[in-house]
Amino acid sequence: MGKYILKRIAMGLTTIFIVITLTFFLMNLIPGGPFMAEKAISAQAQAAMNEKYGLDKPLPVQYKNYLVNLTKGDLGVSVKQRGRDINGIITSKFPVSARLGGASILMALIVGIPLGSIAAINRGKLADNIIIVIATFGIAVPSFVLCTLLMYIFGVKLNLFPTYGLGSLKHYVLPVFALAFYPTAYIARLMRSSMLDVLGQDYIRTAKAKGLSTFVLLFKHALRNAILPVVTYLGPLLAYTLTGSFVVEKIFTIPGLGSEFIGSISGRDYPLIMGTTIFLATLIVTMNVLVDIAYKLIDPRIKLQ
Amino acid sequence: MSDQENYMLKINNLRTSFFTPVGEVKALNNVTFAMKEGDVLGIVGESGSGKSVTSYSLLGLLAYPGKIVGGTIRFNGHEIEKKTEAEMRKIRGDEVSIIFQDPMTSLNPVYTVGNQIVEVIRLHTDKDAAAAQARAKELLELVGINEAEKRLKQYPHELSGGMRQRVMIAIALACEPKLLIADEPTTALDVTIQAQILELMIELKNKLGMSIIMITHDLGIVSNMCEKIAVMYAGKILEYGTVDEIFYTPRHEYTKGLLRSIPNLMDREHKKLVPIEGTPVDMLKPPKGCPFAPRCESCMRICLEHMPEVVHFSDTHYSACWLNQKDEWTKESVEA
Numbered sequence: 001m002g003k004y005i006l007k008r009i010a011m012g013l014t015t016i017f018i019v020i021t022l023t024f025f026l027m028n029l030i031p032g033g034p035f036m037a038e039k040a041i042s043a044q045a046q047a048a049m050n051e052k053y054g055l056d057k058p059l060p061v062q063y064k065n066y067l068v069n070l071t072k073g074d075l076g077v078s079v080k081q082r083g084r085d086i087n088g089i090i091t092s093k094f095p096v097s098a099r100l101g102g103a104s105i106l107m108a109l110i111v112g113i114p115l116g117s118i119a120a121i122n123r124g125k126l127a128d129n130i131i132i133v134i135a136t137f138g139i140a141v142p143s144f145v146l147c148t149l150l151m152y153i154f155g156v157k158l159n160l161f162p163t164y165g166l167g168s169l170k171h172y173v174l175p176v177f178a179l180a181f182y183p184t185a186y187i188a189r190l191m192r193s194s195m196l197d198v199l200g201q202d203y204i205r206t207a208k209a210k211g212l213s214t215f216v217l218l219f220k221h222a223l224r225n226a227i228l229p230v231v232t233y234l235g236p237l238l239a240y241t242l243t244g245s246f247v248v249e250k251i252f253t254i255p256g257l258g259s260e261f262i263g264s265i266s267g268r269d270y271p272l273i274m275g276t277t278i279f280l281a282t283l284i285v286t287m288n289v290l291v292d293i294a295y296k297l298i299d300p301r302i303k304l305q
Numbered sequence: 306m307s308d309q310e311n312y313m314l315k316i317n318n319l320r321t322s323f324f325t326p327v328g329e330v331k332a333l334n335n336v337t338f339a340m341k342e343g344d345v346l347g348i349v350g351e352s353g354s355g356k357s358v359t360s361y362s363l364l365g366l367l368a369y370p371g372k373i374v375g376g377t378i379r380f381n382g383h384e385i386e387k388k389t390e391a392e393m394r395k396i397r398g399d400e401v402s403i404i405f406q407d408p409m410t411s412l413n414p415v416y417t418v419g420n421q422i423v424e425v426i427r428l429h430t431d432k433d434a435a436a437a438q439a440r441a442k443e444l445l446e447l448v449g450i451n452e453a454e455k456r457l458k459q460y461p462h463e464l465s466g467g468m469r470q471r472v473m474i475a476i477a478l479a480c481e482p483k484l485l486i487a488d489e490p491t492t493a494l495d496v497t498i499q500a501q502i503l504e505l506m507i508e509l510k511n512k513l514g515m516s517i518i519m520i521t522h523d524l525g526i527v528s529n530m531c532e533k534i535a536v537m538y539a540g541k542i543l544e545y546g547t548v549d550e551i552f553y554t555p556r557h558e559y560t561k562g563l564l565r566s567i568p569n570l571m572d573r574e575h576k577k578l579v580p581i582e583g584t585p586v587d588m589l590k591p592p593k594g595c596p597f598a599p600r601c602e603s604c605m606r607i608c609l610e611h612m613p614e615v616v617h618f619s620d621t622h623y624s625a626c627w628l629n630q631k632d633e634w635t636k637e638s639v640e641a
């Protein structure tokens with residue numbers, strides 16, 4: 001187990017290193033630069049700025065400098081936000097995104113798992129059909145459509161929930177719903193099919209033949225087996241939630257990391273692009289290791305190598 | 306058939322159907338048999354004849370489209386067919402237990418062996434965790450698993466097939482059931498392990514004094530283990546008798562067919578049922594006459610038209626074949 005984790009950390013670091021390298025060179029391939037749009041700046045001033053942020057050096061040198069700083073945990077300084085350091089931007093903006101994304105992931109799991117299980121237990125009955133329809137809808141509708149729809153109906157027409165910012169608990173309702181709807185639907189479907197599969201297994205019949213109650217049958221014997229595909233989905237779920245939050249934060253004007261990330265790309269804020277990318281990649285890589293460990297804890301047959 | 310009270314299990318005209326989208330699959334058509342305490346009954350019959358459905362009906366384990374549609378099941382003073390699910394739960398695993406065909410898939414892969422044995426003990430007895438644990442260890446020793454303490458902590462995938470089937474037996478015996486149903490308990494195991502498991506079951510039966518229903522394809526097993534045999538076909542018991550009656554004076558053409566497929570009657574070692582020619586009955590539309598008629602070499606016109614009546618040859622031996630009545634009829638006319 002310990003050896004496995006070390007190995008996974010090494011693999012994770014390699015992945016992150018590849019992400020860093022690709023991002024670094026690819027972003028420099030995008031035409032334009034951080035100071036292009038600002039017409040007011042003279043060519044001389046631009047050159048001065050480039051020099052100040054080290055952008056005048058050849059790319060390989062910039063790359064080397066970046067890596068050296070990175071090993072010290074220094075993500076550099078934003079070139080657009082007048083010297084704010086990237087570490088500061090991430091630590092101030094990420095908690096906002098984390099609350100939004102965390103709430104969404106939680107909702108997707110808390111709602112999706114029971115929905116899928118209920119559908120499976122009531123296979124072919126009304127409850128099952130209703131859940132299938134909702135889930136299919138949730139998977140088919142793109143999140144930006146859902147966002148605008150939710151904003152229009154509950155924000156504008158009914159005036160029930162605020163449509164921008166994250167000031168109060170009420171502010172969370174629409175964005176969390178918008179962000180969680182797809183994964184909830186996806187998890188419900190995943191859970192339904194895996195629960196159906198498990199309920200047909202011989203060991204469930206054995207459990208029933210022991211005289212166990214339906215409650216124990218479902219929660220002890222079925223759930224722990226049926227939940228494995230959902231655990232596997234946690235990695236992709238995190239990635240979905242992170243990218244999804246870019247859209248949702250934009251639409252609901254939430255000052256999270258997603259907005260920063262999008263802003264950094266359109267503004268060619270190279271250090272900010274790098275910083276946020278590395279941060280998000282690390283998050284996803286960590287999640288995948290955690291998922292593997294969780295998998296092992298749930299299913300003793302899994303050998304981690 | 307004198308003393309009705311003596312029977313611990315009495316199944317009368319049991320009918321079970323599966324209500325599928327294509328129609329009612331009549332899996333059991335008037336299954337009738339009885340067992341006394343301590344009996345070992347073998348149920349033989351080809352695949353799909355309704356052996357498992359009989360035991361699932363008895364335990365209330367029928368899967369969704371399946372339902373008991375008629376008949377009575379009296380077991381140990383219970384009117385099984387009238388029980389609610391909650392009442393059945395008290396009986397399952399306690400008074401009747403079952404061992405399933407496939408030990409590889411019958412244990413939950415994510416819980417330890419100990420957990421799965423202790424669970425059933427705690428459910429049906431008032432033993433506390435420690436006492437249940439001790440009992441589980443005792444059970445593993447009883448079914449011939451060594452290093453019981455260590456095995457209790459292991460997961461099913463860490464045990465061999467034979468070992469897992471022993472665990473299944475331990476689970477089934479945990480609450481000292483009155484009746485143990487073994488639904489092809491050794492089919493998935495290799496021959497040596499098979500013999501060990503069967504020997505174990507007989508030994509435990511003698512030690513604990515329970516009754517056993519042994520479901521199998523294997524006539525060798527039946528002749529070695531059982532006192533009575535029920536021959537099933539198309540959801541019916543076509544012939545019932547003691548082992549000697551069935552093996553030496555079979556009174557049904559289907560039984561005779563099964564026995565003919567064994568080259569030497571005296572060599573009762575593991576003879577699998579060799580399929581008799583012809584296709585099994587379509588359970589969606591059971592024939593009005595003898596279900597075996599389309600495959601029977603002695604089939605007469607009456608066989609296609611009318612269901613043969615059950616004829617008793619002794620207290621223990623009966624069968625349903627028109628040839629029996631022809632015999633009776635001929636005998637009577639000769640004597641007259």
Ligand SMILES: Nc1ncnc2c1ncn2[C@@H]1O[C@H](COP(=O)(O)OP(=O)(O)OP(=O)(O)O)[C@@H](O)[C@H]1O
Pocket residue numbers: 323325330332350351352353354355356357358359368370371588
């Ligand atoms: N879920 C089901 N849906 C529809 N029909 C079923 C179902 N389960 C069983 N049956 C019917 O019941 C009949 C008897 O099945 P059963 O499982 O009792 O056979 P069996 O004698 O145990 O055979 P095997 O030796 O293969 O285990 C089958 O022919 C099948 O038509």
Ligand code: SF4
Pocket residue numbers: 557558559595596597598599601602603604605608613625626627628
């Ligand atoms: S009743 Fe007729 S068809 Fe059926 S087994 Fe007897 S002889 Fe054959």
Ligand SMILES: [Mg+2]
Pocket residue numbers: 356357358488
């Ligand atoms: Mg069967």
